[in-house]
Amino acid sequence: MRWTHAVALAVLAFGLAACQKPKQVQPETPSTPAETAGTATTGLGTEAGATTGTAGAMSAAQQQALAALQAKNIVYFDYDSSEIKGEYIEVVAAHAAYLARYPNARVRLEGHTDERGSREYNIGLGERRAQTVRKALMLQGVQDAQITTVSYGEERPAAEGSDEAAYAQNRRVQLVQVP
Amino acid sequence: MSCKRCGAESLARTLGGALSLIVAMLCCMAPAAHAQLRLDITQGVRDAVPIAVVPFGGQAEGGPGDVAGVIASDLQLSGRFKPLERRDMVMRPITGSAIRFEDWRLLRADFIVVGRVEPEAAGLGVTFELFNVQTGQPLLSQKLVTNERGLRATAHRIADLIFERLTGIPGAFSTRIAYVSVDGRPPAQRYRLVVADADGYGPRIITESSEPLMSPAWSPDGQNLAYVSFEGKASAVYVQRLATGDRRRVSARRGINGAPAWSPDGQKLALTLSRDGNLDIYVLDLASQGLTRITSDPAIDTEPEWSKDGSSIYFTSDRAGSAQVYRVSATSAQDVQRLTFTNGYNARPRLAPDGQSLGIVTLDRGAYRIATFDLKTRNLHVLTDGQQDEAPSFAPNGAAIIYATRGGSRGTLAMVSADGRFQQRLSSDTGDVREPVWSPYPAAPR
Numbered sequence: 355m356r357w358t359h360a361v362a363l364a365v366l367a368f369g370l371a372a373c374q375k376p377k378q379v380q381p382e383t384p385s386t387p388a389e390t391a392g393t394a395t396t397g398l399g400t401e402a403g404a405t406t407g408t409a410g411a412m413s414a415a416q417q418q419a420l421a422a423l424q425a426k427n428i429v430y431f432d433y434d435s436s437e438i439k440g441e442y443i444e445v446v447a448a449h450a451a452y453l454a455r456y457p458n459a460r461v462r463l464e465g466h467t468d469e470r471g472s473r474e475y476n477i478g479l480g481e482r483r484a485q486t487v488r489k490a491l492m493l494q495g496v497q498d499a500q501i502t503t504v505s506y507g508e509e510r511p512a513a514e515g516s517d518e519a520a521y522a523q524n525r526r527v528q529l530v531q532v533p
Numbered sequence: 534m535s536c537k538r539c540g541a542e543s544l545a546r547t548l549g550g551a552l553s554l555i556v557a558m559l560c561c562m563a564p565a566a567h568a569q570l571r572l573d574i575t576q577g578v579r580d581a582v583p584i585a586v587v588p589f590g591g592q593a594e595g596g597p598g599d600v601a602g603v604i605a606s607d608l609q610l611s612g613r614f615k616p617l618e619r620r621d622m623v624m625r626p627i628t629g630s631a632i633r634f635e636d637w638r639l640l641r642a643d644f645i646v647v648g649r650v651e652p653e654a655a656g657l658g659v660t661f662e663l664f665n666v667q668t669g670q671p672l673l674s675q676k677l678v679t680n681e682r683g684l685r686a687t688a689h690r691i692a693d694l695i696f697e698r699l700t701g702i703p704g705a706f707s708t709r710i711a712y713v714s715v716d717g718r719p720p721a722q723r724y725r726l727v728v729a730d731a732d733g734y735g736p737r738i739i740t741e742s743s744e745p746l747m748s749p750a751w752s753p754d755g756q757n758l759a760y761v762s763f764e765g766k767a768s769a770v771y772v773q774r775l776a777t778g779d780r781r782r783v784s785a786r787r788g789i790n791g792a793p794a795w796s797p798d799g800q801k802l803a804l805t806l807s808r809d810g811n812l813d814i815y816v817l818d819l820a821s822q823g824l825t826r827i828t829s830d831p832a833i834d835t836e837p838e839w840s841k842d843g844s845s846i847y848f849t850s851d852r853a854g855s856a857q858v859y860r861v862s863a864t865s866a867q868d869v870q871r872l873t874f875t876n877g878y879n880a881r882p883r884l885a886p887d888g889q890s891l892g893i894v895t896l897d898r899g900a901y902r903i904a905t906f907d908l909k910t911r912n913l914h915v916l917t918d919g920q921q922d923e924a925p926s927f928a929p930n931g932a933a934i935i936y937a938t939r940g941g942s943r944g945t946l947a948m949v950s951a952d953g954r955f956q957q958r959l960s961s962d963t964g965d966v967r968e969p970v971w972s973p974y975p976a977a978p979r
Contacts, residue, residue: 469921470901470921471856471878471880471894471896471901471923472836472849472856472880472881472894472923472924473747473748473881473923473924473967473968474747474748474791474792474805474835474836474849474881475833475835475836475849475851475856475880475881477768477789477791477792477805477812477835478789478805478812478833478835478851479833481788481789481807481810481812481833482810482833484810485809485810488810502767503788503810504763504766504767504768505768505789506745506763509745509747509763510719510720510722510745511719512719512720513719514718514719514942515942516920516921516939516942
């Protein structure tokens with residue numbers, strides 16, 4: 355099945371990201387004691403600071419990681435499908451790695467569809483897409499409490515137009531990191 | 534009453550070439566600062582009945598209270614009548630005794646309406662008379678009392694009476710429509726919930742938001758609208774009282790809160806809620822806030838609609854793979870029954886006022902179109918020929934369905950008679966308009 359294949363790949367990607375994590379974070383905290391003193395006293399303690407929910411409370415490492423994620427935060431879908439395609443497994447894995455690394459980080463999964471068909475039914479399809487991404491994130495160690503989902507159905511298109519090019523842009527889940 | 538059954542009328546459903554004539558008689562003086570819908574006559578209807586509605590005496594022509602203009606526009610909007618152009622009316626009788634029927638026969642009018650507006654102690658008296666042009670026979674005559682502000686409503690009332698006299702179906706011109714309009718380009722869009730007269734006149738903004746508004750639903754008494762708003766960055770269902778603007782958030786549970794549908798007694802709302810991402814139908818008691826789960830299926834269950842007696846709920850589900858229409862008991866959550874089998878997609882069931890059929894969205898040869906589904910015979914009858922027609926809503930007399938379609942790149946509204954023979958389009962000058970819902974009849978006439 356394609357789904358199990360996808361999960362296996364994603365778990366692998368997550369594993370790789372997790373391995374690199376300590377190397378990046380450990381040396382950074384002592385090197386910037388003045389900046390982080392107010393929010394954390396140890397390397398891993400930076401996450402406690404993040405509970406305040408403001409970007410200012412984030413470590414430089416987390417801010418950097420977050421900025422990197424924002425460049426790639428959309429998963430596109432085929433018509434009438436909620437399956438995560440191979441090319442987007444990395445996108446999901448990167449977000450999963452970040453969320454697992456920073457348990458106080460939050461993500462909002464916004465599910466969307468193209469404009470074809472009935473509006474409330476499309477709300478259901480958008481939700482199904484958001485749930486697929488949610489499950490993929492959870493399989494990669496993200497906590498349920500870190501994730502919220504919302505489905506906009508066809509109500510918030512990314513692209514105007516009634517052609518396949520626009521439809522393809524609109525069938526998507528946006529992973530919005532809430533700092 | 535039920536016009537759907539008169540398919541026996543064997544007049545050919547041949548639509549003439551595009552007349553491309555735009556009747557913009559309604560476009561002046563909108564009371565609210567919002568784009569007015571207007572009737573676009575894009576298709577000539579060959580078997581529409583020609584009728585002369587002569588400008589009424591005692592009135593300047595062309596204003597919003599032009600009684601004959603409003604009557605003619607209403608009759609035109611029904612698709613069943615083709616009012617004569619005013620410029621062809623050489624004679625302008627204002628009483629029945631002044632009509633020279635041979636003149637109107639030459640103009641090929643089948644019927645003629647004349648009338649006058651006269652000052653009275655109580656305000657204004659509006660008298661109208663309807664005749665058969667061929668026989669000269671008087672068919673209807675009545676005097677209604679109103680005032681300057683009530684002239685339009687009186688004209689709609691007269692159109693209702695004429696329509697009923699000539700078709701046997703009560704008119705629905707004195708009703709209203711609610712719809713959603715959207716301005717701006719994504720992602721910066723402005724959503725408005727609007728209520729206007731059934732002919733699109735007098736749009737009034739009920740609520741507006743930079744986040745989506747959707748799924749308006751009239752309460753059975755016509756006093757409240759339920760709708761979905763994403764203003765809190767998540768969906769919630771609101772009920773708003775139109776007279777006062779007071780509104781109340783009735784459901785803002787985690788996940789989806791959508792697709793509100795009023796029970797026939799107005800006491801409950803059927804809703805779509807999601808628990809763990811799974812959409813199911815629930816019933817919310819508005820007074821007690823008590824919630825009853827109706828469906829439990831891992832598929833998408835949504836778009837509930839009550840049966841006329843309130844005992845069952847129609848809904849859309851893709852439990853069998855594709856979206857189809859089902860029925861379930863409104864109390865026991867038992868006896869889920871699949872209704873539609875024709876076509877690979879059938880959704881958004883809306884009940885006809887007589888309770889005998891559903892208006893639905895169906896995937897017809899690759900296009901989303903409006904159809905009726907007869908609950909007894911299980912026949913599915915496609916009514917429209919657009920590419921993306923959606924959101925059907927019956928007129929309270931059951932004679933027509935208003936729906937959303939695409940006109941070029943924009944969403945517009947359109948009407949089709951319940952037998953599919955007559956189509957008319959209501960378009961907006963700006964923005965997208967969508968999700969039209971036709972109000973019930975007003976409570977008792979005052």
